Amino acid sequence: MAKIIDGKAIAAEVISELKAETAKLASHGIVPGLAVVLVGEDPASQVYVASKEKTARELGFRSDKIVLPKDATQADLLRVVEDLNNDPGIHGILVQSPPPPQINEEAVILAIDPAKDVDCFHPFNVGKMLTGAHDGFHPCTPAGVMVLLERSGIDTAGKHAVVIGRSNIVGKPMAALLMQKGKNADATVTIVHSRTKNLAEHVARADIVVAAIGKPEFVRGDMVKEGAVVIDVGINRIADASTKSGTRLVGDCHYAECSAKASAITPVPGGVGPMTIAMLMRNTLAACRRAHGLA
Ligand code: GUN
Numbered sequence: 001m002a003k004i005i006d007g008k009a010i011a012a013e014v015i016s017e018l019k020a021e022t023a024k025l026a027s028h029g030i031v032p033g034l035a036v037v038l039v040g041e042d043p044a045s046q047v048y049v050a051s052k053e054k055t056a057r058e059l060g061f062r063s064d065k066i067v068l069p070k071d072a073t074q075a076d077l078l079r080v081v082e083d084l085n086n087d088p089g090i091h092g093i094l095v096q097s098p099p100p101p102q103i104n105e106e107a108v109i110l111a112i113d114p115a116k117d118v119d120c121f122h123p124f125n126v127g128k129m130l131t132g133a134h135d136g137f138h139p140c141t142p143a144g145v146m147v148l149l150e151r152s153g154i155d156t157a158g159k160h161a162v163v164i165g166r167s168n169i170v171g172k173p174m175a176a177l178l179m180q181k182g183k184n185a186d187a188t189v190t191i192v193h194s195r196t197k198n199l200a201e202h203v204a205r206a207d208i209v210v211a212a213i214g215k216p217e218f219v220r221g222d223m224v225k226e227g228a229v230v231i232d233v234g235i236n237r238i239a240d241a242s243t244k245s246g247t248r249l250v251g252d253c254h255y256a257e258c259s260a261k262a263s264a265i266t267p268v269p270g271g272v273g274p275m276t277i278a279m280l281m282r283n284t285l286a287a288c289r290r291a292h293g294l295a
Contacts, residue, residue, distance in 0.1 A: 001259065001260065002230070002258075002259040002260075002261075002262040002263060002264055002265040003152075003263065003264040003265075004259075004264075004265060004266075004267055005148055005152050005231075005264050005265065005266045005267075005271060006267075006270065007144075007148060007266055007267075007270055007271040007272055007273065007274045007275050008270045008274045010147065010148055010151050010152075010274075010275065011144075011274035011275050011277065011278040012274075013151070014147065014275075014278040014279075014281075014282065015055065015058070015059065015278055015281065018059055018278070018281050018282060018285055019058075019059050019060070021285060022059050022060045022061065022285065023060065025285075025288065025289070025294075026060060030288065030292055031060070031061065031062050031089070031288075032059075032061045032062070032091050032092070032284050032285050032287075032288035033061060033062035033063075033064070033087075033089045033090040033091050033092070033284075033288070034052070034056045034061050034062070034063055034064070034090070034091070034092040034094070034118070034280070034281075034284045035064040035065075035066060035084045035087075035090045035092070035093050035094070036049050036052050036053065036063075036064070036065050036066070036094045036096065037066045037067075037068070037077070037080055037081070037084075037093070037094065037095045037096065038065070038066070038067045038068070038096045039067075039068045039069075039070065039072050039077060039095075039096070039099045039100055039103060040068075040069070040070030040072075040099075040100050041067075041070060042098075045096045048096065049065060049096055051277055052094070052277055052280060053065055055277050055278075055280075055281055056281065056284070059281055061281070061284065062089055062090070064084075064090065066080055066084075068080065070100050071100075071102070072100075072103075073102065074102065074103055074104055074107065074108075077095070077099070077103060077108055078107075078108065078111050081093065081095070081108060081111045081112055082111070084116070085111075085112070085113040085116065088291075090116065091116060091118075091284055091287040091288040091291050092116055092118035092280070092283060092284035092287050092288075093112050093113070093116045093117070093118070094118060094119050094280065095108055095109075095112070095119075097121075097169070109121045109122055109123075110122065110123070114136075115287060115290065115291065116287060117137060118137060118140075118280055118283035118284050118287055119137075119139060119140065119280075119283075120136065120137040120138055120139040120140075120173070120283070121139070121168070121169075124136075125137050126168075126173070129173060129176060129177070130176050132180055132181065132182070135290070135295065137283045137286070137287075138173070138177060138279070138283075139169065139170075139173045140275075140276045140277075140279040140280045140283065141169065141170050141174075141212075141233060141272060141275075141276045141279075142170060142173045142174040142176075142177050143177065143275075143279040143282075143283075144272055144275025144276050144278065144279045145174060145177075145210060145231050145233070145272060145275070146177050146178075146184060146185070147275060147278075147279070148231065148266065148271075148272065148275055149184065149208075149229070149231070150184045152264060154208070154229055154264065156178060156184060156185060156186060156187045156208065157185075157186040157187070158186060158187070158188065159187050159188065159207040159208055160187070160188050160189075160190070160205060160206055160207045160208070161175075161178045161187040161188070161189050161190070161206060161207065161208040161209075161210065162189075162190045162191075162192060162202055162203050162205070162206035162208070162209055162210070163175045163178070163189060163190070163191045163192070163210045163212065164192050164193070164199070164203065164209065164210065164211045164212060164213050164218070164219065164252070165191075165193060165211070165212035165213040165214070165233075165252075166191055166193040167212065170212040170233055171191060171193070171212050172191075174210055174212065174233075175189045175191050178208075178210075187208065190202055190205075190206075193213075194213070200222075200223045203219065203223045203224065204223055204224070204225055205225065206224075206225060206228055207225070207228055207229065208228065208229045208231065209224060209228055209229070209230050209231065209253075210231045210233060211230070211231070211232050211233060211234055211251065211252035211253050212233035212234065212252065213234065213252050214234055214236065214252065215234070215236070215252055216234070216236035216238050216250045216251075216252070217236075217250055217251070217252070217253065217254040217255075218234075218252050218253070219232075219252060219253040219254065219258060220254050220257055220258075221254060221256075221257025221258050221260055221261050222257070224257075224258050224261040224262060225261070226261055227261075227262070227263045228261065228262050228263065229262060229263060229264045229265070230253055230258045230259075230262040230264070230265040230266070231265075231266050231271075231272065232251035232252055232253040232255075232258075232265070232266050232267075232268050232271055232272065233251075233252065233272050234250075234251040234252030234253070234268065235249060235251065235268060235269070235273060236249065236250050236251070236252070237249055238250055249268055249269050250268060251266075251267075251268030251271070253265075253268075255267065255268070
């Protein structure tokens with residue numbers, strides 16, 4: 001039976017370390033500021049944004065939430081981003097993805113000051129991450145997975161990691177961080193995706209599987225090598241008549257089947273999810289320290 005990687009507990013540990021650092025900064029009159037911008041009222045996005053705000057407040061950050069109506073224009077959103085770029089009390093800017101269809105997300109990302117790009121979506125920071133620089137940011141979800149592995153004592157050096165999914169938010173940067181030269185990385189990485197031939201054969205060779213495809217319970221037990229580590233990035237709501245709400249959350253992995261084969265596994269919820277928020281706070285604190293010449 002697999003060891004459960006408790007993302008909630010590890011995220012709480014990270015948050016408590018960040019809280020101590022934030023208190024130290026506060027004694028010098030420095031307060032990290034995070035602005036989250038939401039266009040429209042997508043219910044899932046509202047849940048994420050509320051959770052980000054709550055954690056930022058808990059840490060003692062300044063936390064601004066800017067909600068634009070769902071029919072806001074590109075110019076409206078760019079004006080908000082520009083104001084936040086120019087606000088010295090804001091160190092991190094996050095525009096919740098996905099925006100409504102009238103918004104050109106790429107142009108919005110390019111408009112964010114790279115020094116405040118705590119999502120690590122701006123090509124400048126993506127490039128820095130890829131080249132292994134330490135003065136940029138790492139995207140929150142993949143960074144959270146790296147911390148989960150490290151703090152669970154899972155050695156990645158020389159291991160074969162198979163990342164399922166090639167999104168800009170998770171799959172691509174996940175592969176980049178796992179293959180990075182250095183401590184707690186050094187993995188051999190394969191990315192598989194919707195057009196991969198014999199996907200299951202690749203996954204079966206993995207020492208570490210990272211599932212980030214957004215398909216409920218896609219990874220079945222028979223695809224996973226005995227003793228592999230399974231990291232489930234997926235959060236999918238599926239119908240379940242046996243629950244009060246009629247739905248339940250599942251990951252991209254079939255938990256019961258995969259945990260019977262794996263040596264360690266992240267649950268959904270309570271695995272990768274809480275880490276993403278913890279890493280957003282870590283990035284915001286780093287941006288604040290840099291802005292004050294404390295890096
Ligand atoms: N939507 C889902 N995850 C994220 C994230 O990490 N950042 C942003 N900006 N939007 C998201």
